[in-house]
Amino acid sequence: MQAFTFSKYCKQTPTKPHFTFNCSQNISGQVVLITGGGGGVGRLIALNFARLQARIVIWDINQEAIKTTVDLLAKHGYDNCKGYVVDISDREQVYQRANQVTADVGAVDILINNAGIVCCKPFWELHDRVIQNTYNINIISHYWTVKAFLPHMMRNNRGHIVTVGSVTGMLGTYGCSDYAATKYACIGFHESLLTDLKAHGYDQIQMSLICPYYINTGMFSGVRPRMMPMLEPQYVADRIENAVRCNEVWCVLPNSIRLLTPLKCLLPAKMCWELMSRVIRGPESMMLFQGRGRVAAG
Incomplete structure (x- = not known):
């Protein structure tokens, strides 16, 4: 049993909530595919x-990011890693690479849909192609990757699908009318697929939905959250690993965020906006956004 301390992964944390996991699932020999595994959280998940x-x-x-990840694993003595250049927004390319992976490595046992992008602009400043690209990468690609690897899982009634969503998929955020909407969609897709599988007897195909707060990977560079510091990438990678090993269905990072989201339903809409604007200062924190484009984070 391994213990993880939240404060270990955050730059500043006033309290020290403690997470303990009792996970016995053996991952040895299983094929784990990580989208967006070239950097950020994806690279740490791979490790x-x-x-x-x-x-x-x-x-x-x-390609260069893939090489960096593969080289990092090799440096730590893990040579059983293969990388593929894939534009996950391209359906046919996803299907072709999936067939190649199956031929080269074997059927995928654990699929981690981790790749994502964010632009962070008010709606009226978003170009049409940016909106379309955000949807293609953040949610539409999940349909293609799952369609590619789910049939094998169904034949064996075994496997695990991880959807990396976001807290913004639970509570809309300034400058994220495209990003937040795709993360809302991730939650709906994930929960509906889970229901489909369980209703048809595929009860050994596990699914984990991960909804992290801001992650300190560069994806939200410049953002200055007020309530709590950004999550450190290693913390998020560790929690995703343990979500798989423990068959966690829903994982919100940090867990304290779960206490805030019910307020959205319990409080009047105007009061919720006042809370976001005056207390949490959500819009103000996002206005400093300087993040990069395509990244491997939720």
Whole structure:
């Protein structure tokens, strides 16, 4: 049993909530595919699962980033990692690479849909192509990746699908009319697929929905959240690993965010906006956004 301390992963934390996991699932030898595995949280997820003796498959749009991840794993003595350049917004390319992975490595046991992008502009400043691209990468790609790898899981009634959503998929955020909407969609897609599988007897195909707060990867560079510091990438990667090993259905990071989201339903809409604007200062914190484009984070 391994213990993780939240404050270990945050730059500043006034309290020290403690997470303890009792996970016995053996990942050794299983094929773990991570989209957006070339950097950020995706790279750390790859390293975590490599330590569990899993066979790692990295999908990313950036060949150099893939090489960096593969080299990092090799440096730690994990040579069982293959990387593929994939534009996950391209359906046919996803299907072709999926067939290639199956031929090269074997059927995928654990699929982690981790890749995502964010632009962070008011709605009226978003170009049409940016909106379309955000949807294609953040949610539409999940349909293609799951369609590619789910049939094998269904034949064996075994596997695990991880959807990396976001807290913004639970509570809309300034400058995220495209991003937040795709993360809302991730939650709906994930929950509906879970229901489909369980209703048809595929009860051994596990699903984990991960909804993290801001992550300190560069995705939200410049943002200055008021209530709590950004999550450190290693903390998020560790929690995703443990969500898989423990078959966690829904994981909000940090867990304290769960206390805020019910207020959206309990308080009047005007009061919710006042809370976001005056107390949490959500819009103000996002106005300093300087993040990069396509990244491997939720």
